[in-house]
Amino acid sequence: MPTKEPSPACQGETEVPGGIYVHIPFCMRKCPYCDFYSITDLELLPVYLNALHAEIRLTAAENNFPCDTLYLGGGTPSLLGPEALQRLIQEIRCRHPLPENAEITLEVNPGSMSPETLKAFRQAGINRLSIGVQSFSDARLQFLGRIHSAEQAHATIQAARAAGFDNLGLDLIYGLPDQTAGDWAEDLEQATAYGPEHLSCYILSYEPGLPLTRKLHSRLFTPLPNEAVAALFEQTIAFLSTKGYEHYEISNFAAQTGLRSRHNQKYWTFAPYLGLGPSAHSHQDGRRRWNHRSLSRYLSDLAAGRLPLETEEILSHQQQILEAVFLGLRQSRGIDLGWFDKKFKMNFQEVFAETIQRLHQEGFLQVTAGHCRLTTTGKLVLDGIVDLFVAGL
């Protein structure tokens, strides 16, 4: 695996390879905290796949950047089954050439497939799994409305290893009501015991309009106080660092630099990417576009031979700066000032001098080795810090 730091893509330069994201909008059951688009009517899977293949063909013509990652996300993409998945990967490789060593990630949810299926996935060309474990506690899994048990989570990880996956990412969620430092330490212990190459540890967030958020607003439960969540965040970083993990993005940890999610980093570094499937987002050279979220609209557009695009936006200079700041500060490497100054033809340290000084004083931020990055306490208040930068724009 290459160990070079990915550098942000510069506008107009195409040598930084892009990625392809495929959204599989199907789940056996909707999780009450999840804001990704998915439906539970699995009968629509075949029609959806037809449309997806059509989209792959339609986008082949205009997708002119080389890619080295493919990410199959959802939803629950493992619901596709190995054959359909293999055909899908084949179709993509055929229309959008990927190198031999491309990172091909599949999101899987415990309880949705057998060990044999996992083997077949490996065979189908998947070389990285992102497993939606979320927790090793049945009570917390239940709170999150997951369909699987802790036991099934363990089984899936073991089966994945047995199937030959040597690049595993585990997703965990913390900051649940009443969750103690001890509870969370247990989850982290159990997760790291498998030596996963990658860990995503997300703070539970309450997005507007979701069932869990409504429950919160109806006071059916008391959220974990922010102070406690902050402590768990710090605990996460401290614990995973003792286990040798590199904290490279707010919620993401890699066993080593080369084992970071190559695909997800494209989102944070202005690299180009092509999104396929309902609600999928694409980006190239400051142009962002995305597909219709509704499956029916997606299907009807493609049936009519049209790309199922909902919106396209060309980012203004100002908007690109804003994105560069908030995406840059999410990453532990921070904002590459040389890159920033060149790309935006301005001096970051001069323009934001007052904000930088104040944040530095408070111990939130450092400027070292040509990068502006947040400290751990700074990362905890990332949104507020970004606001300060934005206000100075």
Add this chain to the structure above:
Amino acid sequence: MPVSVSAEVFDWGKKVKHIRNFSIIAHIDHGKSTLSDRLIQATGIVPDREFMDQILDTMDIERERGITIKSNTICLPYKAKDGKTYSLNLIDTPGHVDFTYEVSRALASCEGAFLLIDASQGVEAQTLANLYLALEHNLEIIPVINKIDLPSADVEWVKTQLKEDLGLDPQTAICTSAKEGIGIQEVLESAVKLLPAPKGDPEAPLQALIFDSHYDAYRGTVVHTRIFQGRLQAGDTIMFMSNKAVYKVEEVGVFQIRRVPRNELTAGEVGYVIAGIKTVSDTRCGDTVTIKNKSCAAPLPGFKEAKPVVFSSIYPVAADDYQELTEAIEKLKLNDAALIYEKDSSAALGFGFRCGFLGLLHLEVVQERLEREYDLSLIITAPSVRYELLLFDGATVMIDNPALYPDPTLIKAAKEPFIRATIITPDRYMGAIMKLCMDRRGVNSNYQYLTSNRLEMKFELPLAEVVYDFYDKLKSITQGYGSFDYEILEYRETDLVKVDILINGEKVDALSQLIHRDRATERARLACERLKEEIPRQMFKIAIQGAIGAKIISRETISPFRKDVTAKCYGGDISRKRKLLEKQKKGKKRMKMVGQVMIPQAAFLSVLKTED
């Protein structure tokens, strides 16, 4: 019966004896606008389908608050029982104590006035004040007892008050219900019979009174005038006597909701003049208009420069709106000659204007109009009166802006303006009012019973205490029954201090206030508490302090939040988060940064809000 007569039938201007110029004067809410509406409807100049209530109150703010801010005039053709057609000029006057001078100029344009009294409320403070004003101008007064349809109406009780409190003949009173249309014909008929026709010589040199003006985007300033002597027509070269400004008249006419041009206006008439006047600052309420080359010997008496008593600074919330604010305030000034302003600047708020107002209502009206009509978001600093400071070097300085308050060690003595407040109230609220006025440093109180259970109370109060929520407080403790009027007395010695508000040690100049020492600690504490409520927690600790000089007199702390992070970027959907940030940034345009602390507009406003 509505009488509709086309304009040509009238021989305007020469039939002075068929002209009646009058106002309706009343305490607020006694039904002045409704009575005006009925008179207009009765004469049929507005087709019913075009009619709307409070037709003379053209500003949203007037309709919403049920008050009249701008004068308005309407010329009503009325066919009287004697078979002749009269032109009745109704001059609507502002209905608030802040606008006493404007009212006096409008009254100076009249020969008579209807004194309107609510049949269930009786005589109130402004009834008295307005009656006295009308009597000063020797107007013929016709009492009108309105709202007689109300179950609580007590006509005999009001008649007793007319006789005993006001010294008027209750026999002449007309009973009306403007709402139900009762007594409207009697009002019109009595205007013809009881009010005198105007006098004046149409051949004498022009002498015309400006009693108001408004700005028309197409025609410039429209001057509202009463011709006392001479005549005025298009093509005349006129001069304003106070500032010698000269204009050529483009159009004259009368108001009938719309402007109706006439060939000329002659002595006794009320109407408008359009003369390419770009700035309303050239027209001053109370000024005299004459013909440049044939001017009258002397201006009409009573002209005064508008004298502001309340001062405050206005800043745009977003600094880049300063230019827009400048344009808006200039435009507003076109219609509001009483508003005075000069450029001001604040370290916290950037550029703005220091403004002088006739009173607190005037301030609120200006603020609301700027915000509504010009879509501006504003920060208004604490209203202040003008203080007189005697310095050790013998100099005397007048200060209304805390930013200009000199080093206290240089000040030998300070004086503040006092007023005499007149409050009329049912006697059951006497104790509460006494307490309010004593709390507000009131002195020399006295009272007298007007009737068996109604009191007239008088106090001498510092104006500074009155501009700070006094009227609202009075309304609330008297459940709306207390009425209030005031006149300015003189400057009296006071113990003045300047209270500063500091945020993270940085002085927020826009929040400084000049205040009596006894009230300083309380006000500073209130300001700190309010700021603590309104300033959102941020990632830094925020210290809020109130201080007199270097001495801290109150303190609050806002603890920082520890966690404010979006844990998850939704895949490649970067736009979602960016849009959120953009939206927040837009929201933050309404915030001010002081020492890296974002202070929302609401926080500034809360400090100025009164205790409740």
